[in-house]
Amino acid sequence: MRQRNCDFVGTTMEVDGQSTLSLREFGCEQNLLSRPDGSSSFVQGDTSVLAGVYGPAEVKVSKEIYDRATLEVVIQPKVGLPDCIKILQTGSLVMQCQHLPQDGSKMLKMGSPIWNMDSRVKERAREQCVRETCEAALLSTLHPRSSLSLVLQVVHDDGSLLSCCLNAACMALMDTGLPMGCLFCGVTCAIDPEGHIVTDPTAQQEKNSRAVMTFAIDSAQRRVMMSSTKGSFSVNELQQCIAVSQRASEKFFQFYRDSVRRRYSKTL
Amino acid sequence: MAAGFKTAEPLEYHRSFLKENCRPDGRELGEFRTTTLNIGSISTADGSALVKIGNSTVICGIKGELATPPTDAPNNGYIVPNVDLPPLCSSKFRPGPPGEQAQAASQFIADVFESSEVILKEELCIEKEKVCWVLYCDIMCLDYDGNLLDACLIALLAALRNVQLPEVSINKETDLAEVNPDRKRHLNVARHPISSSFAVFDDSIVIVDPTAEEEALSTAMMTVVTDEDDTLCMLHKPGGTSLSSEKLQDCINRAVTRNREVGKLINTVIQSVKTHKPLMFSLYKVMKTKMEEPSGGSSVKGVKGDTA
Amino acid sequence: MSDCLKEKVGEVLLPGDVFSLERKPEKVICGPGLRRNGDEILVCKSGIFRHKHPNMYWIDSQQKRYVPAKGESVIGIVTAKSGDVFKVDVGGSELASLSYLAFEGATKRNRPNVKVGDLVYAQFIIANKDMEPELVCMDSCGRANGMGVFGLGGLLMKVSLGLVRRLLVPQSALVKELEKVFPFEMVVGLNGRVWVKAQSTQHMLVLGNLLEGCENMTAQQRHAVFRRVADSTP
Numbered sequence: 001m002r003q004r005n006c007d008f009v010g011t012t013m014e015v016d017g018q019s020t021l022s023l024r025e026f027g028c029e030q031n032l033l034s035r036p037d038g039s040s041s042f043v044q045g046d047t048s049v050l051a052g053v054y055g056p057a058e059v060k061v062s063k064e065i066y067d068r069a070t071l072e073v074v075i076q077p078k079v080g081l082p083d084c085i086k087i088l089q090t091g092s093l094v095m096q097c098q099h100l101p102q103d104g105s106k107m108l109k110m111g112s113p114i115w116n117m118d119s120r121v122k123e124r125a126r127e128q129c130v131r132e133t134c135e136a137a138l139l140s141t142l143h144p145r146s147s148l149s150l151v152l153q154v155v156h157d158d159g160s161l162l163s164c165c166l167n168a169a170c171m172a173l174m175d176t177g178l179p180m181g182c183l184f185c186g187v188t189c190a191i192d193p194e195g196h197i198v199t200d201p202t203a204q205q206e207k208n209s210r211a212v213m214t215f216a217i218d219s220a221q222r223r224v225m226m227s228s229t230k231g232s233f234s235v236n237e238l239q240q241c242i243a244v245s246q247r248a249s250e251k252f253f254q255f256y257r258d259s260v261r262r263r264y265s266k267t268l
Numbered sequence: 269m270a271a272g273f274k275t276a277e278p279l280e281y282h283r284s285f286l287k288e289n290c291r292p293d294g295r296e297l298g299e300f301r302t303t304t305l306n307i308g309s310i311s312t313a314d315g316s317a318l319v320k321i322g323n324s325t326v327i328c329g330i331k332g333e334l335a336t337p338p339t340d341a342p343n344n345g346y347i348v349p350n351v352d353l354p355p356l357c358s359s360k361f362r363p364g365p366p367g368e369q370a371q372a373a374s375q376f377i378a379d380v381f382e383s384s385e386v387i388l389k390e391e392l393c394i395e396k397e398k399v400c401w402v403l404y405c406d407i408m409c410l411d412y413d414g415n416l417l418d419a420c421l422i423a424l425l426a427a428l429r430n431v432q433l434p435e436v437s438i439n440k441e442t443d444l445a446e447v448n449p450d451r452k453r454h455l456n457v458a459r460h461p462i463s464s465s466f467a468v469f470d471d472s473i474v475i476v477d478p479t480a481e482e483e484a485l486s487t488a489m490m491t492v493v494t495d496e497d498d499t500l501c502m503l504h505k506p507g508g509t510s511l512s513s514e515k516l517q518d519c520i521n522r523a524v525t526r527n528r529e530v531g532k533l534i535n536t537v538i539q540s541v542k543t544h545k546p547l548m549f550s551l552y553k554v555m556k557t558k559m560e561e562p563s564g565g566s567s568v569k570g571v572k573g574d575t576a
Numbered sequence: 577m578s579d580c581l582k583e584k585v586g587e588v589l590l591p592g593d594v595f596s597l598e599r600k601p602e603k604v605i606c607g608p609g610l611r612r613n614g615d616e617i618l619v620c621k622s623g624i625f626r627h628k629h630p631n632m633y634w635i636d637s638q639q640k641r642y643v644p645a646k647g648e649s650v651i652g653i654v655t656a657k658s659g660d661v662f663k664v665d666v667g668g669s670e671l672a673s674l675s676y677l678a679f680e681g682a683t684k685r686n687r688p689n690v691k692v693g694d695l696v697y698a699q700f701i702i703a704n705k706d707m708e709p710e711l712v713c714m715d716s717c718g719r720a721n722g723m724g725v726f727g728l729g730g731l732l733m734k735v736s737l738g739l740v741r742r743l744l745v746p747q748s749a750l751v752k753e754l755e756k757v758f759p760f761e762m763v764v765g766l767n768g769r770v771w772v773k774a775q776s777t778q779h780m781l782v783l784g785n786l787l788e789g790c791e792n793m794t795a796q797q798r799h800a801v802f803r804r805v806a807d808s809t810p
Contacts, residue, residue: 031638037639037640037641038639038640038641055641055669056641056643056668056669057641057669058669058670059669121371121374121375121378122375124368124371124372124375125371125372125375125376125379127368128368128372128506128507129506129507130507131507132488132506132507132508133506133507133508134507135507135508136487136488136507136508136509136510139611139620142705143643143669143705144705144706145669145670146669146670147669174590174591174621174622175622175639176639176640176641177609177621177622177623177637177638177639177640177641178621179591179609179611179620179621180591180592180620180621181591181592181618181620182591182592183590183591183592211383213503216507217510218510218592219590219592220510220592220594221510221512223510223511223512223513224505224510224511224512224513224516225505225507225508225509225510226505226506226507226508227490227503227504227505228504228505228506229383229500229502229503229504230379230382230383230502231383232383232384232495232499232500232501233499233500234498234499234500235498235500235517235520238500238503238516238520239513239516239517242513242516243513256590257588257590260588260590260622261588263638264588264623264624264638266792266793266794
């Protein structure tokens, strides 16, 4: 009997009149898990992320902040163990190390290094981006000394993962009913070797591109809340990508509105 | 009175300065703290550098080791950056496994390396599928007073410029690597990415090179990395309040001038080391002289900019 | 000013939506989900915009987590007894306290009979973001007025906060329809907990399932389901 409101939107759009840029089909479902206080699943093409929020709940004394809520973000990768107990094979030597990223380099100095930046550290960087973006959007001073935890489970990664995480996070926070000053959405842009901008790239497009940028855009003024980039690019390209992302954000915010409207349509 | 005000209302205290377009330590909004660089400070490392930005002190040591190349890229070497924030540098950090900030900084350095290709990984390969160099870049913070990322990146870049690796050849008969310690060469540092960090106050005021206190009170942080050709290597803003694209442009312009200043500083210091001693045995001797007179490194002070 | 608000009544709003109140500052009471910010009213929760004459506005959202508010009546579970107070779980971010003197007729000598694990129906006397929430089991005149410890039997269940409010609407259509299915007793706490007691366990379970089900049903679907249940249960 649980409410299902899956919306899918496929869009193509014109940017600056030069090139037609497209977003993959995207969809969202809110309130699909029974245990968390708020949940959502967000799909962009084949990339899919499931988000759950608990809170405001009781907070550990060590993490308590006297004037605002403590937000914790966990991104669970699709494969691999969440708390990084990894078995590394280094030549003939097999080492099992706990807390690998902490000083993985030191552990590996014993054998031959197969370690180049463990994926868990990458997840940490993503978590930091999502957390600080959510903190800026939430009015966390209204729930001091409480804990909010956001868990993002990657269901499938086919490019633009960080933007999908941001979108799922925003929908889940909205579903929880936490007070927010504004909404945000994530948009990924890739610049291909010819200099064309591809919005919402697939994993293959990301791999072939010269630079990949992800922005979080806020709904109040359409400004840049978060930026994470890879590869090198010119200032002009950056400004173009921001402009494209701002245009794409309109689609996302309209979609947010439509899907929330659909959700409440039964109780209207 | 002022001290009491600062303790009771730190944010108001900073705001009252920012209103007058200056900061509690006397800097203007677009002004960096004095940056001091000293290279070859660790004798046991293959390359090292010590950087001070105001009170923030970071030391970087690079150690080269031999290893087998990765199977998926048999003609590549490895670069393993690691940022350590020990409890020594600030009461903010606890002993034990690195916290989130240290991991985020390590990831940031790794991302900059990947994005800007400071050193081509192919150049670290000695013999395809057999042997290559691993560069362990350990960066340690000695005194934390904000702007960690800028200091780390300058330290790492200067240390890489300082690295001298011995020549390695493969013995055809035994198939083992032979190291010739008498013949050393510098690494080919292709690009010079330099970062500039900014803090945002009250959604609108942007200041450069924040101190630890300013970082704690700010509503957002941002780091812009540019190289010597004014190409952007990274625009890292992990969240916080939003910025308009005009403000971003101002920050990028400031980062470009900063890149020039720091580039000049690194070149001056490297030049002074080269003229000081003959190249062959420079490492140890330079180290000695540097340790005795730590002011030996030259310093550069940021030019007043107009980020605000 | 209130025109621009009235226009939107009944619509679905999202966090970040803003009403600007530039013209004649009229008195407006902001309920849950709305915040006054200078000359603006900011929406900070998603949900349906509601209005009550003359000037009360709020956002009706379907959240699950309860946030204590002063004056609201809730069903709590006594989880601990420390000194003179009971700690009561009400589903909020921290446990609420309930003094043993806050019962009808309770004195230092004559303590109320409350044990850990008991259910209580109580009202918030203190609930704000900076203080520990405090419950009482009597009204301002010192009467129990329906509050206190629950007796034996009955079934407690958890539903969404939106449904609870629909149950508590005066002359609620939902409650009227439920009454026709079979007789039962019901206590509704604003924290999303509903306690029901009917003549048999089977009836109670059926009621529980019906309540959970009608959360996402339209009126017609509900009619059909209720009729079917009423016909099939003895």
